[in-house]
Amino acid sequence: MSAITTAIRQMETDVLVIGGGTAGPLAAIKAKEKAPGTRVLLLDKANVKRAGAIAEGMDSVNNAVIPGYATPEQYVKEITIANDGIVNQKAIMAYATRSYDMIRELDSWGVKFEKDETGAYAVKKVHHMGAYVLPMPEGHAIKKFIYKQIRRLGIAVSNRLIATRLLVAPDGRIAGTMALDSRSGEFVVIRAKAVILCTGSAGRLGLPASGYLFGTYENPCNAGDGYSMAYHAGAELSGLECFQINPLIKDYNGPACAYVTGPFGGFTVNAKGERFIKSDYWSGQMMLEFWRELESGNGPVFLKLDHLADETVTRIENILHVTERPTRGLFHEGRHTDYRSDLVEMHISEIGLCGGHSASGVWVDENARTTVPGLYAAGDLCNVAHNYMMGAMVFGMIAGQDAVDYAAGLDLPEFDAGQVEREHARVLAPLERAEGLDPTDVEYKLRRMVNDYLQPPKVTRKMEIGLDRFAEIREDLKRVKAGNPHELMRALEIHAIVDCAELAARASLFRTESRWGLYHYRSDFEERNDAEWFCFVEVRKGPDGKPEIFKRPVDPYIVPVGDDERDAYNQLRIETAAE
Amino acid sequence: MSDPEIAILLAALDDRDPEVRRLAILTAADAVHEDALPFIRASRDDDPGVRLEAVSALEGVAAEEAVEALVDRLDDQDGEVAAAAARSLAEIQDRTAGPALLRRLASARGAARAAILAALRRLRLEGALAPALAALDDGLAAVRREAVMVLGYLQDPAALPRLAERVAGDPSAEVRRAAVGALGYGSAELVLAGLLAGLADGDWQTREEAASILGRLRPAGVTGALIAALTDDYWQVRLKAAVALGKYRETLAIPALAEALTHPIGNLRKEAVNALGAIGHRDAVPALQAMLDDSDVEVRKAARHALAGF
């Protein structure tokens, strides 16, 4: 064992991209295209070919901003309203203005978007204001086409490396990362001038209703590593109280697919067979309505497709059972569910942190820069609200292009040898222990506690107790034993999960109001309080090593949202007393 | 990949064991991206598994020899290989593949003809117009459908009469439906007859598509047909007709739309409400007010929105 544990490998690059899912490949591709002489290294804990949330493709673009269907201004407005006003509009606009070009570029790479018989994009109107949904019925091979571009440009790829902590230079700028090879157990130090974090959501936070640790909504590789690494590097994290919760098939991690089935005429109903969701945009408000119905006498909730024609159901099956979650058909078969005759029981997902679906993540500006010089974040990891897959790609591009400029002319920053030594010891400790706790047990207990104490409705005293439990589990982590590098990877992921759990609890306690529907629903502070809380809640590691929580004002809007517009929207989703 | 590594792979392509050859292709496909020759050679391998990987590795390659090799495999005795060859051809983005594809199209028959047409669609080559028009008379529906798609992408007004002919008389519903969709690029007057034929089609999805495109193009003189479509056997067709009539702001449609408000499918009631709101005639107000108590929240929302416009 000691032969494994003593090896330290050194690598060097100019721009280091951590995470080979959606944002990461685009960051690497765009960095290399802009400056072919720049050394770009793309890292993934799995294999870039099949890494990330879109390993088996994507069935729809939820936020396409295509001329003739929606304008960037309209989109920014829609996201601002859906997110209860707490957005960095400049960042949302940075996405919106590049959305169409990104779709066309992906199209030219071979990625399939739905088109009509004349070759025009077949955009569907699902939301009330603009039309943003661009189906991808043949979107299963999206990773293949992106991977081809990585090969075309000869970008260096390193698979099965799990980054554990970022290297920070004495002057505070980023200097690279430290990583573990999950096959060989080798400890790796990678020096870099700029680092782009694209490690996805914190998807292994809550425990799914099934109790299966890896039956998560998000790809379970996305354990929150990036949140934890950014935090320990001193970066500011934002909106960690704005949880991700999604409507799901009961017991299976397939989404409700309102965006897929909606255009075909499918919808969500309660036990009376009646449609009940009033909210127009995918938001915490929608989830609150969903959850209330689940818990009410009208529950549970079902996906209804049995009123559709047989031909239509077949088309839906050919999308939903092939792309993104291809075992969905197998699951339904096991439960003897046929869309033609049966309603599909729905539930809500476990909680997570995810900029792509809600708004929690590493704080970035419209250039994808974090608050640490040289450190970038993109994709589900960053806090650009409701960014989804296409936003991950656009922000990956922005980060990659900005990072090559930043790195140009810069020497490799110095790093602290002491930091490497401490991290080496921390990372490999579980392998050295002759006996100890099983990582699976510790993770199960931690995530059960997350469900018990953090799942909305959030209750002050419960979250305080949760913090005590998380602190105890931190102590337990000092006794975890790993039998091999694979188990060690899992053990290290628990450190990230407990960081995310603690920070999510602290941010939630700090914001003493309710906002974003179910995402931050506090039973002891039920009202929204704009006077005190029209701001972001930020977390960063303080000088004492403890989390520092503070408010960040919302920048003045670049796209004003009139009261009448907000009301027009609210009027549709809130049934007035006059009715 | 370094030269010695490629040399090892190329040597493996001559291994006696077909599985070893197959793995060599898989490895090479992952690493090499410019030299298509080893894959072209392997596409003629005796073993179908090797041919399958080789043909897949040639995906999207536009070089003439690669196109030729893929077209050769469209008639492969192994169905999986033939299907993979068709997929690989359909991924070509580069118009330099055009001449080879057009040359092979001239002599292609059956499924191979359909596959080459499918590969030509995205390239939008002028030279594809005549062969696509000729392929509209093919005996195989799949060929006619791909030909329709090529013409839809080319958007040449000269093809419109032939597309309308397909809508009116093709025996395959798939072809008729695609032809209705392809008519979407024409000017309203030129495609009117074809779309009306589509609206009267025996296949409900063709009728649905026709109603939808009529709503988009809004040619004169068809609202009567759309009002009639509000009593179609399929609510899906009625729904698109309601959307279209809302865009026309056709007051004559008010009674039929009011009738649709009692349909059991909420999706249809919602669009009928939206259409009545868009038409904006006071006669519809009582009917819309009644919808404020509908069992479907989407219908209630739509009714509130519609009434706010008065």
Place this chain on the structure above:
Amino acid sequence: MPKVNQPSVTIDHDKCIAAKGCRTCIDVCPTDILALDEEGKVHMAYDQCWYCLPCQHDCPTKAITVAIPYLLR
């Protein structure tokens, strides 16, 4: 090398060509749960399956079948 008792990922060893050097499924698994055993055969080493299917889809000889893990079924 650990093994899972009732694996959700099963491998048909008559079709599997790992012995010839194929590592496709092992390479693409995001959670890295597939491994070679002492006899050079692929098996599911950890009960950490996301039933996402790249292993099944990318296997050149269609040797892999993924089932929904029992807890979800």
